[in-house]
Amino acid sequence: MGFTTTPSGASCGATIDGVTLHEPLSSDLIAELRAQWLEHKVLIFPKQQLTPSQLVAFSEQFGEIGEDPFFGHINEHPKVAAVQRDAHEKTAIFAEIFHSDWSFLGVPPAGTVLYGITIPPIGGETLFADQAMAYQQLPDDLRDRVEDLVAIHSAALGYAPDGAYGEDDQALGRSMKILPSERARDTHAHPLIRTHHENGSKALFSSAAYITGFEGMAREESEALLMSLYTHQTQPEFIYTHRWEAGMVVMWDNRSLLHAATGGYAGYDRLLHRTTIADTQF
Numbered sequence: 605m606g607f608t609t610t611p612s613g614a615s616c617g618a619t620i621d622g623v624t625l626h627e628p629l630s631s632d633l634i635a636e637l638r639a640q641w642l643e644h645k646v647l648i649f650p651k652q653q654l655t656p657s658q659l660v661a662f663s664e665q666f667g668e669i670g671e672d673p674f675f676g677h678i679n680e681h682p683k684v685a686a687v688q689r690d691a692h693e694k695t696a697i698f699a700e701i702f703h704s705d706w707s708f709l710g711v712p713p714a715g716t717v718l719y720g721i722t723i724p725p726i727g728g729e730t731l732f733a734d735q736a737m738a739y740q741q742l743p744d745d746l747r748d749r750v751e752d753l754v755a756i757h758s759a760a761l762g763y764a765p766d767g768a769y770g771e772d773d774q775a776l777g778r779s780m781k782i783l784p785s786e787r788a789r790d791t792h793a794h795p796l797i798r799t800h801h802e803n804g805s806k807a808l809f810s811s812a813a814y815i816t817g818f819e820g821m822a823r824e825e826s827e828a829l830l831m832s833l834y835t836h837q838t839q840p841e842f843i844y845t846h847r848w849e850a851g852m853v854v855m856w857d858n859r860s861l862l863h864a865a866t867g868g869y870a871g872y873d874r875l876l877h878r879t880t881i882a883d884t885q886f
Contacts, residue, residue: 606622606623606633607620607621607622607623607633607636607637608620608621608622609640609644611644612644612646612844614843614844614845615733615734615737615841615842615843615844616644616645616646616732616734616737616844616861617644617645617646617647617648617732617844617846618640618643618644618646618647618648619647619648619649619650620637620640620647620648620649621650623637623649624652625649625652625654625658625662625853626652626653626654626655626658626662628661628665629662629665634665634666638666641666641715641855641857642800642802642803642857645732645734645736645856645857645860645861646732646844646846646854646855646856646857646861647854647855647856648846648852648853648854649852649853649854649855650849650851650852651851651852652719652851652852652853653851654719654853654877655680656678656680656681656684656877657680657681659681659684659717659719659853659877659879660681660683660684660879662717662853663717663855663879663880663881666714666715666855666881667714667715667881667882667883667884668881668882669683669879669880669881669882670706670713670714670879670880670881670882670883671706671709671713671880671882672685672706672878672880673706673709673759673763673785673787673788674759674762674763674769674782674783674784674785674788675780675781675782675783675878676781676782676783677781678877683879684877684878684879685781685877685878685879686780686781686875686876686877686878687718687780687874687875687876687877687878688779688780688873688874688875688876689779689780689869689873689874690779690873691870691871691872691873692871693777693778693779694776694777695773695776695777695778696768696773697865697866697867698769698778698780698865699813699863699864699865700864700865700866700867701811701812701813701864702731702733702811702812702813702834702837702838702862702863702864703811703812703813703814703862703863703864704809704811704814704858704859704861704862704863705858705863705880706759706858706880707757707794707809707811707814707815707858708757708758708759708790708791708792708814709792710792710886711882711883711884711885711886712794712858712859712883712886713858713880713881713882713883714857714858714859714881714882714883714884715855715856715857715858715880715881716855716856716858716863716878716879716880716881717853717854717855717878717879717880717881718730718853718854718876718877718878719852719853719876719877719878720848720849720850720851720852720853720854720876721850721875721876721877722850722873722874722875723848723849723850723852723874724869724872724873724874725869725872726868726869726872727866727867727868727869727872728848728865728866728867728868728869728874729845729846729847729848729866729868730845730846730848730854730863730864730865730866731843731844731845731846731863731864731865731866732843732844732845732846732856732861732862732863733837733838733842733843733861733862733863733864734842734843734844734860734861735807735808735809735810735837735842735860735861735862736800736805736806736807736860737841737842738807738808738836738837738839738842739797739806739807739808741842742808742836743836746832746833746836749829750796750797750808750829750833751797752797753795753796753797753818753819753821754793754794754795754796754818754819755793755794755795755796755809755810755815755817755818755819756791756792756793756815756816756817756818756819757791757792757793757794757811757814757815757816758788758789758790758791758792758814758816759787759788759789759790759814760788760789760816761813761814761816762788762813762814763782763783763784763785763788764784764785764786764788764789765784765785765786767784767788769782769784770784771784791816793819794809794886795809796808796809796810796818797809798859798886800859800860801884801885801886805860807859807860808833808837809859810830810833810834810837811862812830812831812834815830837862838862848876855881859883
């Protein structure tokens with residue numbers, strides 16, 4: 605293969621050594637890496653040096669760049685967003701609730717790519733929760749309740765003008781470019797149990813950050829079920845904790861994972877560049 609794969613030892617995640625990402629990859633290598641991505645769900649490429657254009661070029665070898673409906677983009681490239689936090693920023697940590705990126709879109713992104721630029725010496729880990737494993741280990745009583753459910757997804761809680769990252773949050777001086785909008789109130793319905801169209805595996809496609817209810821279910825019952833699912837989905841045995849280094853590229857599969865940010869680096873700047881990889885179907 606020309607590279608080595610070292611599994612994390614957790615539910616998901618593997619480090620790929622022996623591949624440099626700043627130049628185009630061969631079609632055979634792309635196919636091999638895609639197979640590793642589908643198997644391990646999170647791929648880590650350490651010790652990379654990428655310009656924004658090179659990050660986009662790498663991402664585009666796995667699919668078209670996806671839509672970022674509520675992020676601004678860096679001046680150097682219209683397809684790259686900056687996930688950043690200034691050293692003395694007082695806003696809430698961004699994206700601390702487990703979620704799948706942009707699940708409220710009609711066709712959510714297949715993957716997300718993050719490139720570490722300025723990494724604090726402490727804190728700032730990213731948590732990944734394997735939702736194929738969470739589905740496989742659903743208790744029978746919970747499985748019976750959710751097998752045929754359809755969830756209603758919306759970005760309103762986060763990105764509406766009165767949402768968590770809305771006008772009040774912007775007034776506090778958040779360094780990350782977030783673009784609140786009334787569009788965040790739009791909804792899309794998706795099956796709660798998702799079948800991965802590339803490998804046929806089933807996974808929970810449930811996110812407390814973006815699901816507002818379930819079709820045919822009263823609000824109180826929906827909220828209680830969502831919390832029961834969240835408790836199950838985020839159990840320690842399903843989680844890989846990723847510790848960042850500068851120059852690290854991490855690519856994950858949004859179709860079979862949830863992820864969440866963590867804090868713990870007050871007094872330090874943090875900057876990563878981000879792309880999403882569009883999917884071809886749900």
